[in-house]
Each structure stands twice: as structure tokens, then as C-alpha cells.
Amino acid sequence: METKKTILDISDLSISFVQYDRGLQQIDLPVITNLNVKVGEGEIVAVVGSSGSGKSLLAHAILGLLPENANVVGRMEFAGELLTPARILQVRGKEIALVPQSVNYLDPLMKVGPQVRNGSKKPEKIRRQKSLFQKYDLSRETEELFPFELSGGMARRVLLSAAQMHKSRLLIADEPTPGLHLAMAKRAMRDFRAFADEGNGVLLITHDIELALEVADRITVFYAGTTVEEALVTDFSSEKLLRHPYTKALWNALPQNGFRGIEGLQPYVKDMPKGCPFGPRCSNRTDACEGEIPLRQVRGGAVRCILTEEKKEA
Amino acid sequence: MILEARNVSFSYQKSGKKIIDDFSIQVESGERVGIAAPSGVGKTTLCQLLAGYQTPDGGSVLLDGAPLPKKGVCPVQMIWQHPEKMVNPRLRLGTTLSEGDRVEQRVIDGLGIEKDWYNRFPMELSGGELQRFCIARALGGSTKFIIADEISTMLDLITQSQIWEFLLREVQARNLGLLVVTHSDPLMERVATRVVRLE
Numbered sequence: 001m002e003t004k005k006t007i008l009d010i011s012d013l014s015i016s017f018v019q020y021d022r023g024l025q026q027i028d029l030p031v032i033t034n035l036n037v038k039v040g041e042g043e044i045v046a047v048v049g050s051s052g053s054g055k056s057l058l059a060h061a062i063l064g065l066l067p068e069n070a071n072v073v074g075r076m077e078f079a080g081e082l083l084t085p086a087r088i089l090q091v092r093g094k095e096i097a098l099v100p101q102s103v104n105y106l107d108p109l110m111k112v113g114p115q116v117r118n119g120s121k122k123p124e125k126i127r128r129q130k131s132l133f134q135k136y137d138l139s140r141e142t143e144e145l146f147p148f149e150l151s152g153g154m155a156r157r158v159l160l161s162a163a164q165m166h167k168s169r170l171l172i173a174d175e176p177t178p179g180l181h182l183a184m185a186k187r188a189m190r191d192f193r194a195f196a197d198e199g200n201g202v203l204l205i206t207h208d209i210e211l212a213l214e215v216a217d218r219i220t221v222f223y224a225g226t227t228v229e230e231a232l233v234t235d236f237s238s239e240k241l242l243r244h245p246y247t248k249a250l251w252n253a254l255p256q257n258g259f260r261g262i263e264g265l266q267p268y269v270k271d272m273p274k275g276c277p278f279g280p281r282c283s284n285r286t287d288a289c290e291g292e293i294p295l296r297q298v299r300g301g302a303v304r305c306i307l308t309e310e311k312k313e314a
Numbered sequence: 315m316i317l318e319a320r321n322v323s324f325s326y327q328k329s330g331k332k333i334i335d336d337f338s339i340q341v342e343s344g345e346r347v348g349i350a351a352p353s354g355v356g357k358t359t360l361c362q363l364l365a366g367y368q369t370p371d372g373g374s375v376l377l378d379g380a381p382l383p384k385k386g387v388c389p390v391q392m393i394w395q396h397p398e399k400m401v402n403p404r405l406r407l408g409t410t411l412s413e414g415d416r417v418e419q420r421v422i423d424g425l426g427i428e429k430d431w432y433n434r435f436p437m438e439l440s441g442g443e444l445q446r447f448c449i450a451r452a453l454g455g456s457t458k459f460i461i462a463d464e465i466s467t468m469l470d471l472i473t474q475s476q477i478w479e480f481l482l483r484e485v486q487a488r489n490l491g492l493l494v495v496t497h498s499d500p501l502m503e504r505v506a507t508r509v510v511r512l513e
Contacts, residue, residue, distance in 0.1 A: 017438070050470045051442025067437065101441060101468075102398050149326065152395045152464065153353020175441075178467030179395060181352045181497050207470035253471035255500030261475035265426045 006077070007170050007201035008039040008062070013074035015057055015066070015225075028071070029269055032057055032225040035074070036295065036302075039170065039201040044192060046204045046212035048250065049222030050266045055205045056101055058222075059174045062203075063098055064088040079169060097163040101174040101205075103155035106147040113143025116162045125165070132161035135191075136184070152179035160188055164195070171195060174205045189215040209236070209250060221247050224266050224277035227295065230302040243303035246278045276305065315378050317341045317390060317459045317491055322363055322373035324356075333359050336373070339510060341459065346485070346492040348506030350499075355512050357495045358395065361463045364493065365392035377458075387415040391452035395464040397444035401436045407447050408432030415454030422450050424480045441468040449477070453484060459491040466501070478505060 015032040076083040136157040177185040221229040229244040264281040275290035318340040333356040366382040
């Protein structure tokens, strides 16, 4: 196997929020604990996970967009350099591009054409913006519209265009597809693939596993603010190849695999169970699950479950 | 009850192109109607017309033959595509929830809303968590029709199936009419009893 350079390396990231509880009493609310993600050159890594599991917080942590009451602990490296707050300011919007999750990220007072060009009137920027708009089926008139005049899907496509204006090294796409019809969503995915194939990295944060499976190289699964599994895309071809029970539950919830949801809810940060966060919903739970659960390497991937067997199941 | 749009047309600019042109649709209580169309065609606009957020330029939106009430709680409630745009950023979510009309505890529990979230501001919760508040707010006591505009695209599949399961149970138990907009064909197949395609 050729050695690929790592573009983004996040290890043991923890994020907590300071909140006022009663009166002047402050509490520290941990929302992400011991999270690991790695993106190599030419790779698309998909982060999937339950709603509220901390997927967007990860993106915001990388770009330094977290609110002031957030505490970030852990190590983030971008292109071999430590990602410090000062470094973040240098690279974000240039070497790291973001497709934000919310269409609220558009400036409401600027027409979308100039907005995507960041106000620039240079001919090459205008050309680039026009060709991106054309690619995403945004008509000529759209350039002259304000964000409130766009439909949800159109705003999404404007955000996609804006993220591809610069030559960046890493693209963080936070839920880039809601509101898009399938053909358009697939086109966006193909563009991500092409972008990665030029030697760049893509961190694709999504809950749409089907789309992620089509383009991604590796899948990282989040649950309740931690990494529960790192798997290869090929592992998703069969339930048996998957390692963590939550990933298996996700697999079973796919329409083609039965659309079966499991009972229960993701534990709330304040009443986190002891040991494995998935424990209360897991059918194979044992007493040992209440202990420390390390992330271990199993069958070419990683899993945070003590019950996964080392051998390939027949 | 019957909610219907009779030959409605609508455009955002006076001289601009009609985004909805002479369109009619009928939804009865207990019926689940899906609307499918590509992005930018006017699905959300149609939802807004039916829920009374916009007035049609031509034609009329009728509930049991009468126009939608101008005062009080509207019996047609819409759940929007972007929950973060639909909650007041300066209100705690408990207050936002009380904007709904007599929302039952059963609904709040069924959607998995944590007591602790009541004291949070919208920016402190994820999109999926906010959407639960929006759904609860729409399921007030006098609601007769629910218009769901892409309400679950921000949720993972397990949560999606749980929320829809709850919503379908609720709609059936209370004999509500449901209008669903989604881009996902499998979801449409599971949720809607009848599908209308827009051009």
C-alpha cells in the first residue's frame, strides 16, 4: 500500500460547554469525548451518526466556529501542522472550505452571485462562479437574487458553489444534500470525488448513508459524541462485516434493508450511562459493558465495543 | 374536514413568472398526500399557501369550503424545512414550545424532547433536536391538518423512522390530514397514501 499523507488528523478531541445551572453555579457539559478522525490525501471520509451526536460540532471545532463557552481539548493537525486558533484564522476559507449545514449561513443582505465570489469583480472569479452556477442548474437570474428569494434546494446549491470557489486542500461538507433531489445530490457527490482525486481531502458529514457509501472511502460512525466505529465502505455490503451494534442498527434502518428503526433514544449528555453509551439499547449487553470501552483495531477498522469478535464471522 | 386549494396561482414578483399556476389539490382528514417535485419548483410556496402564510394571487384556499381563519390558532399547521429559521433565536425553547396550542405531554415525550432542552437557546441544540420542538409545536390541540415540508432530512435514519412512526400514529389517532413533501422516494412510499407530482 502506498503511503498517503494525512491532511487532517484529529485525535482524542473533547468538547464541553460551560453553562449556568442554578444562579451563578456553572456546570461543564461534555458533548464530545475522545473523538478520532483522520482524512488522508485523495480520500473522502464520511462521518455518519445520529442527530445530535456532535457531527456539526466537529466541523465547527476544526474551523474555530464554536461559541465562546466551549472548551476544546485534544489534538488537531492540518497538513502536518498543529491547528492552533491563529493557524485556523489563516487557513479557513482558503485551504479549508466549508459547506455549512444551515442555509442561514448566507449573508441575507448580499445578492448570491457577488456573495459566492466574495465581492470580487476579477474576471476569473466571475467565470468560475458562472461555471459553478451552471453546473448546479442555477439560472443566470439566480445571481441577482437575495437569499430569502431562494428555495431550500437552491440555497443549498449556492452554498455548494461557494465552497468550491477556492483551490482548497480540505473540504468540510456538513450535511450538503438535504433539500436536493437525488440527481443533484449525486452530482455534488461526484464533484467531491473529483476534488478528492486531485489529492485533496473531503470530510463529509452526513446522515445519508446511502450517498456516503457511493463516494466515500472510509466511514466513521459517531454515537453520543464519540467515535464508535471506523469502517471501510466495503464493510457496509453486509451486516456481518460491520463491527458495532449501532452501525448494524443504522444498516438495518436503510430502506433497502428493511427500514427498521430500533427502540430507545441516544442518551442525553447529563444522564450518560456507565461505560458504553449504546449499552441501554444494545441487545447483547453484558455487565462488562459498564467498564471502560477502549477503541480497538478489529478486522482493518476500529471499534469501541468489547464484544466484537476478532475473527471474520462466517 | 377537507382542505383544498382551488385553482390557485402565485408569483413573488408582480410581473414575474408564476411559480404556481392554476393548481388544485384536495386533502381530506385521515388522508396522507405526498408532493414530489424537483427543487425550486414551488413545493414550499404551495405549502405556505395551504397553511395561510401566503395569500394566492388567484384562486382560493378553503377549509371545509370556508377561507382559513384570520384570527386564533390556525387548524392547518406547517412544519418547515429549516427548523433553525423557524424558532426565535432569543427565546428559550420552552417558550418556543408554549407558542403551540395546548401541546400535550404525550406528544413531547413521544418526540424524545428532553426536559433539559427547555432552558436552552436554539443555537445550543442540533438541527434534529430543534425540529422536534417544531413538530411538537405544530401538534397543538386544535390542529386538524399537518403540512410537513421536508421535515426529516436533517435527521439520521433511525431517528427519522422513529419520528415518522410517532407522527403517523398521532395522525391516525387524531384523524388529521397530512401533506408530505420529500425528496426521498422510499420515505414517500412508506408515508403517503397518494402522491401528486408537480412539474
